[in-house]
Amino acid sequence: MDQKVKTERKESEQKKGMEAMVACYQGFDPAAYLQYNYTPPRADFDRPDSIVPWKLGCLHRAFTEGDVGGGVLVDVGSGPTIYQVLSGCEVFDKLFLTDFLEVNRQELRRWLGGEGCSSLDWTPYLKHVCKLEGRRPSAWSEKAARLRSVVSDVLSIDVHRPNPLPLDAQLPAAGADCLVSSFCLESVSPDLASFDRALGHIGSLLRPGGHLLLIGALGESYYMGGPGVRIPVVPLDEAQVCASLKASGYTLVRLEVYTLPQDMRVGVDDVTGVFFVKARKP
């Protein structure tokens, strides 16, 4: 088989993989997803070993240790959640939330509009991050107001495109100062090659010297995006995450890993661990 035919066959297989992934996401249910992953036991602020307090602690440290800040922060694949930017909103003046699905963008806009009809009450999250910042928990409403004030837009995004954002997105020509992305790339990529390409695509949004804060699942092969909505995930391990970041040209600043206790494995996925990466684009 000559090279041209091989390339065409490979491109056709990649296209089919992406189309299958898009079809999986048509059943994504933001409210169910939030219930599965962002309520106890995974989000139990009275349990030091709960996943969400661990993630919020990683993000708080990463955003407050002095090397991250400035103009523009982009959250890649926000989903229906805002926890991932509760620390970042204090050190950036311009923040973009993004997601592939309109149902998730609508969920984010509802919270931003303060209409009080979000699918999840984010108050405990706001209070917890205020506590991490040494503020009184009653400052949570000030933090909510701060976040609402710095979000510039809720954009569509497709990490499988070389230019993942809409052409009219108002990013600086040099790129964003920081990217944060949580549980997205591995959950939308049919295979490792696709994951690596997507990592490269989002890297094009980041200026040289900027930081990437990446949270993701380890050992996950599927998750439930809603009742009966099983979405495939490309399983990752620590070594692969490090290799993919290196191949994408990043300098690893820190990798932290959380191993799920048995009672955090609640049947909505087969995730075994969570990684937190802080990396810098040279």
Ligand SMILES: Nc1ncnc2c1ncn2[C@@H]1O[C@@H](CSCCNC[C@@H]2Cc3ccc([N+](=O)[O-])cc3CN2)[C@@H](O)[C@H]1O
């Ligand atoms: N082409 C695309 N480009 C960008 N975003 C896209 C694209 N396609 C779909 N999306 C968008 O990406 C998605 C992001 S949510 C992905 C969920 N990830 C898996 C889930 C999360 C989770 C949470 C918490 C814990 N835990 O242990 O506490 C474990 C786990 C592991 N399971 C979704 O918003 C979709 O709308």
